[in-house]
Amino acid sequence: MRFGEKSVIQDEDRLETVNTDWMHKYRGSSKLLLQPRSTEEVAQILNYCNSRCLAVVPQGGNTGLVGGSVPVFDEVIVNVGSMNNIISFDTVSGILVCEAGCILENLISFLDNQGFIMPLDLGAKGSCQIGGNVSTNAGGLRLVRYGSLHGNVLGLEAVLANGDVLDMLGTLRKDNTGYDLKHLFIGSEGSLGIVTKVSILTPPKLSSVNIAFLACRDYSSCQKLLMEAKRKMGEILSAFEFLDIEAMDLVLNHLDGVRNPLPAPMHNFYVLIETTGSDESYDREKLEAFLLSSMEGGLISDGVLAQDINQASSFWRIREGVPEALMKAGAVYKYDLSLPVERMYDLVDDMRTRLGDSARVVGYGHLGDGNLHLNVSAPQYDDKILEQIEPYVYEWTSKHRGSISAEHGLGLMKANKIYYSKSPETVKTMGSIKKLLDPNGILNPYKVLPHSLDS
Amino acid sequence: MRFGEKSVIQDEDRLETVNTDWMHKYRGSSKLLLQPRSTEEVAQILNYCNSRCLAVVPQGGNTGLVGGSVPVFDEVIVNVGSMNNIISFDTVSGILVCEAGCILENLISFLDNQGFIMPLDLGAKGSCQIGGNVSTNAGGLRLVRYGSLHGNVLGLEAVLANGDVLDMLGTLRKDNTGYDLKHLFIGSEGSLGIVTKVSILTPPKLSSVNIAFLACRDYSSCQKLLMEAKRKMGEILSAFEFLDIEAMDLVLNHLDGVRNPLPAPMHNFYVLIETTGSDESYDREKLEAFLLSSMEGGLISDGVLAQDINQASSFWRIREGVPEALMKAGAVYKYDLSLPVERMYDLVDDMRTRLGDSARVVGYGHLGDGNLHLNVSAPQYDDKILEQIEPYVYEWTSKHRGSISAEHGLGLMKANKIYYSKSPETVKTMGSIKKLLDPNGILNPYKVLPHSLDS
Numbered sequence: 012m013r014f015g016e017k018s019v020i021q022d023e024d025r026l027e028t029v030n031t032d033w034m035h036k037y038r039g040s041s042k043l044l045l046q047p048r049s050t051e052e053v054a055q056i057l058n059y060c061n062s063r064c065l066a067v068v069p070q071g072g073n074t075g076l077v078g079g080s081v082p083v084f085d086e087v088i089v090n091v092g093s094m095n096n097i098i099s100f101d102t103v104s105g106i107l108v109c110e111a112g113c114i115l116e117n118l119i120s121f122l123d124n125q126g127f128i129m130p131l132d133l134g135a136k137g138s139c140q141i142g143g144n145v146s147t148n149a150g151g152l153r154l155v156r157y158g159s160l161h162g163n164v165l166g167l168e169a170v171l172a173n174g175d176v177l178d179m180l181g182t183l184r185k186d187n188t189g190y191d192l193k194h195l196f197i198g199s200e201g202s203l204g205i206v207t208k209v210s211i212l213t214p215p216k217l218s219s220v221n222i223a224f225l226a227c228r229d230y231s232s233c234q235k236l237l238m239e240a241k242r243k244m245g246e247i248l249s250a251f252e253f254l255d256i257e258a259m260d261l262v263l264n265h266l267d268g269v270r271n272p273l274p275a276p277m278h279n280f281y282v283l284i285e286t287t288g289s290d291e292s293y294d295r296e297k298l299e300a301f302l303l304s305s306m307e308g309g310l311i312s313d314g315v316l317a318q319d320i321n322q323a324s325s326f327w328r329i330r331e332g333v334p335e336a337l338m339k340a341g342a343v344y345k346y347d348l349s350l351p352v353e354r355m356y357d358l359v360d361d362m363r364t365r366l367g368d369s370a371r372v373v374g375y376g377h378l379g380d381g382n383l384h385l386n387v388s389a390p391q392y393d394d395k396i397l398e399q400i401e402p403y404v405y406e407w408t409s410k411h412r413g414s415i416s417a418e419h420g421l422g423l424m425k426a427n428k429i430y431y432s433k434s435p436e437t438v439k440t441m442g443s444i445k446k447l448l449d450p451n452g453i454l455n456p457y458k459v460l461p462h463s464l465d466s
Numbered sequence: 467m468r469f470g471e472k473s474v475i476q477d478e479d480r481l482e483t484v485n486t487d488w489m490h491k492y493r494g495s496s497k498l499l500l501q502p503r504s505t506e507e508v509a510q511i512l513n514y515c516n517s518r519c520l521a522v523v524p525q526g527g528n529t530g531l532v533g534g535s536v537p538v539f540d541e542v543i544v545n546v547g548s549m550n551n552i553i554s555f556d557t558v559s560g561i562l563v564c565e566a567g568c569i570l571e572n573l574i575s576f577l578d579n580q581g582f583i584m585p586l587d588l589g590a591k592g593s594c595q596i597g598g599n600v601s602t603n604a605g606g607l608r609l610v611r612y613g614s615l616h617g618n619v620l621g622l623e624a625v626l627a628n629g630d631v632l633d634m635l636g637t638l639r640k641d642n643t644g645y646d647l648k649h650l651f652i653g654s655e656g657s658l659g660i661v662t663k664v665s666i667l668t669p670p671k672l673s674s675v676n677i678a679f680l681a682c683r684d685y686s687s688c689q690k691l692l693m694e695a696k697r698k699m700g701e702i703l704s705a706f707e708f709l710d711i712e713a714m715d716l717v718l719n720h721l722d723g724v725r726n727p728l729p730a731p732m733h734n735f736y737v738l739i740e741t742t743g744s745d746e747s748y749d750r751e752k753l754e755a756f757l758l759s760s761m762e763g764g765l766i767s768d769g770v771l772a773q774d775i776n777q778a779s780s781f782w783r784i785r786e787g788v789p790e791a792l793m794k795a796g797a798v799y800k801y802d803l804s805l806p807v808e809r810m811y812d813l814v815d816d817m818r819t820r821l822g823d824s825a826r827v828v829g830y831g832h833l834g835d836g837n838l839h840l841n842v843s844a845p846q847y848d849d850k851i852l853e854q855i856e857p858y859v860y861e862w863t864s865k866h867r868g869s870i871s872a873e874h875g876l877g878l879m880k881a882n883k884i885y886y887s888k889s890p891e892t893v894k895t896m897g898s899i900k901k902l903l904d905p906n907g908i909l910n911p912y913k914v915l916p917h918s919l920d921s
Contacts, residue, residue: 103689103807104836105696126697150640159640161649162617171895178889183804184835185605185614186869187653188876188887189914190896194616194649198642215697234558241560242581242670246701246743288701293748349638352558380639381559414641421643432643434633440626440903441645447902448895459644 039082046093050168050176050207056089058174066456069201071143072114074135077422079147079200083457089205091142097121105213106165106182111142111206127213130157142206148198150418155379156249157214160197166210169196172449182210200420202455203448219291221298222323225314226278230356233280236310237378240284243301247294250285251379252330258375261336262329269328273313283330333375337386344387344397346404349414352381358407359385365403370396382417405431427461494537501548505623505631505662511544513629521911524656526598527569529590532877534602534655538912544660546597552576560668561620561637566597566661582668585612597661603653605873610834611704612669615652621665624651627904637665655875657910658903674746676753677778680769681733685811688735691765692833695739698756702749705740706834707785713830716791717784724783728768738785788830792841799842799852801859804869807836813862814840820858825851837872860886882916
């Protein structure tokens, strides 16, 4: 590809790329968007930019929440969306090989026809791309069952800053020959190389899905219920989500057509459990037996099992509707934290004490993964509220050895906050690896690593 | 710790460390074995050795098969076996944190009392250590169910060559804050740092285990059976192992007390399927229904379901007895290969054609993971036979994008064979990362990476 050809778009109006985060905070003014159609073109672009020290922003579906895929100044955008071919699928092993620009939902549809599923599923599946998913180590709804992309990605191809192509596109479940370098590119947000192809292990589609919506008296019961669910249904458990009374109240008051599946009064906590297995009757009986014993043991105060797909969707609508309800309720401060499960909700309680009547504190998320979405809702944005929240929330998380970004990444927004979750020696080593693989610092500058490392 | 104290053993007779591989091929003559009792001591040792350019061999249980944990010349051995404390266990999340020297079997026993299991299990569990397991990315019998250590290890602490301690000992399932550097230390065989502590996600122990021993007419039926098993019992499948008629014949003829659970005549292939779930009756019914439909569909020629734990053990004894039977049968050339499942057995057929009557070619292994243990059995070791096997077997594997070391690592034995499975650009990048993290090359020299990189 030569510059100036079809794949280079020079209409400046189209280049002011804005990402879809909650505050529309990130807006660059790149003058050049490149859409390579092959690995070789990506290699040529990077080789050219590297030799001239031109900064580059790798971009997939641009659905990230921390400004990782948006130019900060006038970086060249390299969008891999045109590289969207499925290269191969092995129906015996379930191994899919495809280009980085494949949209997640398209892969899900393709696999559905083959009787398989993707090991990850996200709200943004309609526009996010697999290369971006891998580059940000996207989490999502199926992690509790299938684990992270570090376990599911079997291989990848990446182009380094200097244009060298690393072919690590293995399709093997086991390969202990040398350092497993692909992991460097999983979750490094395009700052070490551009992922161009991915090989991923996909699980077979199982036919039987059951969903229960439950109420618990306190957080301790939610925790015990999680332990019991893992023990008694570990092999079929595919989601264990929770929301607190504040989240439930917001959903019921702000979303049209949503009703509480459980009769009044309101409970302090609600839990959504999903099971996925191969046999409808056995799996349902297993879930029913589990619910019965949990009810008898006092872990559940009330609960209902979805009778059909519509009711199942209505349960998911409650859990997935929390962010939308928060948006409608006013200003919202959002935090995506990993914490040890047993201490997770203490932060919500502490934050309530701290903020008093000035704001509502809402806790919900992927309890099965120890991932809390902490949200603070207020009538309008107010620096005084923000000062009450930050850096307190980061310090609290750090003190309990949590992660200040469970699944969203650091991007531009949190690059300088990395020390809350990583030790200075570890960050220093990250910096030296960045310097090794991208000595001119052209790949996604100002992102992921703290600015202090540059000096 | 000061040198010369208790933790330094200077009895030279004890230092001629021999590993337990099949040919007792690797034997160094180290004059110094150090047994640090803490991370700080490991850091002091490495800092001292690095400043004086003294080479070091990190060592765990010393059970590897490729000479990775044995000194080649007079390297200082740093054995972490005295660092064997369990630091914490969280019964809600199942997250175990322990020191690197913990013996795998001791961890298994500890977890058993808590109602959990380790996500990996190996024949060498009685002496191998978790630090060594992580450093070699050990595979084993449970990988088909729980995946690799890249997915299960949540964090680790490692000491770099210069003595810097990297604290990456997170206990979180999700943490997207910067590069996930722990993966560099998983499977790099102690050549980038010494793993001193490990945090690992352990699954709950499930009560119901069922085992079936089956016969198939041809390899194609084994493959189809695997596909069906994943689809119909994916959530409870915990092992899918196979052995061919040659392996079965060796076991029956060389191991005392082993008998064929299926009536004569012999079949071309045998498959062992294990399921693990939470409910005895449901799981057994699921397996029985699967076996019935597979029998009706012609995928299975014959089969038997273990009626009790003794019969279950006798089935495992057949599969696990293959290496011992091979040893008793004479000389044996062993290869641990990953290959695309659909082509895997073609190599066994090709090798038979190639070797003719000069040797017996035996194929068995973890079919569910695409991991073939190819063994050639001959009356005695013979260079002519070896010349027929190598480099043919490596070239064949390379041509089909397989791995020449699925789970054993490269160590000393295969360091120079890395290019059969990894591209030159990738190996070059491995070399630059080695140089970055261990500029004096003190950590496990002559291992993992090819000698050509040193020049």
